[in-house]
Amino acid sequence: MTAQNDAAAVSSKDRVLIFDTTLRDGEQSPGASMTLEEKLQVADLLDEMGVDIIEAGFPIASEGDFEAVSEIAKRVKRATVAGLARAGQKDVDRAGEAVKRAIRPRIHTFISTSPVHMKHKLQMEPAKVLEMVTASVTRARNWVEDVEWSAEDGTRTEIDFLCRCVEAAINAGATTINIPDTVGYTTPEEYARLFRTVRERVPNSDKAIFSVHCHNDLGMAVANTLAGLQGGARQIECTINGIGERAGNAALEEVVMAIKTRNDAFPYSCSIDTTMLTRASKLVAAVTSFPVQYNKAIVGRNAFAHESGIHQDGMLKNTETYEIMTPESVGVSKTSLVMGKHSGRHAFREKLKELGYDLGENAFEDAFKRMKDLADRKKHVYDEDIEALVDDEIVTAHD
Ligand code: KIV
Ligand code: ZN
Numbered sequence: 001m002t003a004q005n006d007a008a009a010v011s012s013k014d015r016v017l018i019f020d021t022t023l024r025d026g027e028q029s030p031g032a033s034m035t036l037e038e039k040l041q042v043a044d045l046l047d048e049m050g051v052d053i054i055e056a057g058f059p060i061a062s063e064g065d066f067e068a069v070s071e072i073a074k075r076v077k078r079a080t081v082a083g084l085a086r087a088g089q090k091d092v093d094r095a096g097e098a099v100k101r102a103i104r105p106r107i108h109t110f111i112s113t114s115p116v117h118m119k120h121k122l123q124m125e126p127a128k129v130l131e132m133v134t135a136s137v138t139r140a141r142n143w144v145e146d147v148e149w150s151a152e153d154g155t156r157t158e159i160d161f162l163c164r165c166v167e168a169a170i171n172a173g174a175t176t177i178n179i180p181d182t183v184g185y186t187t188p189e190e191y192a193r194l195f196r197t198v199r200e201r202v203p204n205s206d207k208a209i210f211s212v213h214c215h216n217d218l219g220m221a222v223a224n225t226l227a228g229l230q231g232g233a234r235q236i237e238c239t240i241n242g243i244g245e246r247a248g249n250a251a252l253e254e255v256v257m258a259i260k261t262r263n264d265a266f267p268y269s270c271s272i273d274t275t276m277l278t279r280a281s282k283l284v285a286a287v288t289s290f291p292v293q294y295n296k297a298i299v300g301r302n303a304f305a306h307e308s309g310i311h312q313d314g315m316l317k318n319t320e321t322y323e324i325m326t327p328e329s330v331g332v333s334k335t336s337l338v339m340g341k342h343s344g345r346h347a348f349r350e351k352l353k354e355l356g357y358d359l360g361e362n363a364f365e366d367a368f369k370r371m372k373d374l375a376d377r378k379k380h381v382y383d384e385d386i387e388a389l390v391d392d393e394i395v396t397a398h399d
Contacts (some may be wrong), residue, residue: 014234015270015339016229016236016268016270017209017234017236018235018236018270019211019236020051020054020252021213021238021239021241021244021249022284023042024084025237025239026243026366027288029243029244032243034288035044040075041283041287042283043056043177045279046240047078047131049078049272050270050271051079051271052082052270053235054072055083056072056073056082056083056098057084058083059084059098059099060085060086060091066094069095070099070234072100074102078103080102080146081099081102082105082108083095084110085140086136087109087133091143092274093143095109095143096142096143099142099143101265106148107147107148108148108201110150111129111146111150111152112153113151113152113162114157115157116156117153128167130165134169134171138150141173146176147176149169149177149178150179151165151166151180152380153180153182153183154181154182154194155179159201163197163201165206167204169208169232170202170204175207175208176209176210177198179198179210179211179212179233180213180214182215184214184220184247185217189224189227191212191214192227193228195210195212195232195233196283196316210234210235211233211234212229212236213237214237214249215248216242217246219252221242222258224250226258229266236250237250241296243288243290251298252272252280253299253330254297257329257330260325260329261275261324261325267370274331276331276334277299277331278299279331299330304332304335305338306337306347307338307342309343309345313344315337315347319335327366343375343399345368348368351386355386366393371385374389382399
């Protein structure tokens with residue numbers, strides 16, 4: 001099947017492709033660089049997890065990036081391996097050289113299209129930019145069949161010019177068109193409308209898969225990503241733990257679980273084995289030394305932890321009271337009921353059972369009161385604290 005036929009087949013089934021850019025945009029987070037060995041570990045896991053496209057790096061950026069993309073291209077069995085390139089010939093050739101051994105190679109080439117970027121960053125007239133779109137995609141097609149073209153700062157681009165660039169890219173052979181929200185500026189409604197408009201106005205738009213790529217500067221990357229799908233995009237660019245430039249990119253785990261949990265609202269399917277999400281999150285956090293915030297959706301330490309007595313009581317009666325997805329579905333072994341000053345008797349009794357204690361009513365009441373006193377003094381009440389105070393309770397009762 002040619003890349004263009006493939007594009008048509010995928011978009012008609014409402015399957016969305018997951019394009020992971022942890023190793024490229026993610027690595028652009030200040031301080032998140034990874035060694036070759038670490039990148040290979042992440043790439044293996046992404047491939048096993050079912051990611052459709054792994055953006056392995058930016059080959060012209062450094063020798064190390066070139067080597068990483070080449071090595072990943074050689075070893076990945078299932079996913080497409082992409083290398084990023086600016087619109088210049090040298091960039092495209094370096095990316096082509098790096099991905100050429102992949103079973104499914106892709107070159108991802110981009111150029112800025114917004115007035116502010118063209119004037120101040122590129123210092124180029126729009127006509128020149130348009131010329132470079134055609135030239136870069138044509139050159140990339142000499143290397144590979146699968147070419148993605150991105151309009152950098154697409155959401156701040158004037159719509160007529162954006163449509164002309166998209167049309168030129170598809171005419172030159174691009175099979176995926178990405179319209180990034182490079183600076184995290186758009187809103188869900190606006191982003192959905194942008195895709196609808198471009199797809200309607202560009203005559204050959206059905207020849208390519210449209211792609212979303214959202215940054216999180218206003219905390220809307222995931223919402224914008226999902227809105228882009230509603231506007232007709234069928235490829236999602238995202239990163240594990242949402243790492244990326246500045247405030248990061250759309251988090252893969254959040255987008256995928258939103259589709260899975262709210263399939264009524266987002267009726268798409270994707271190929272990710274969600275039970276591997278926690279493993280992927282831990283690996284990326286470890287290799288980048290970027291801690292995951294405790295309350296991070298899906299993979300944060302507290303995502304399946306409950307402290308308040310009311311919530312713990314509800315959870316012990318039926319987990320659907322306070323959980324909209326199961327911990328197992330994302331690879332967490334179980335919900336945790338954390339003991340603290342908000343915990344109630346029901347949860348404390350369960351915790352004691354779990355730790356192997358069966359206290360009589362009076363001893364239980366004493367232990368419960370002592371746990372609450374301790375929780376008032378201490379931020380975290382660990383299982384060892386509970387064991388210590390219950391053991392103490394038992395000794396005192398025997399004295
Ligand atoms: O945010 C962006 O515009 C990018 C492009 C290179 C796709 O990362
Ligand atoms: Zn980006």
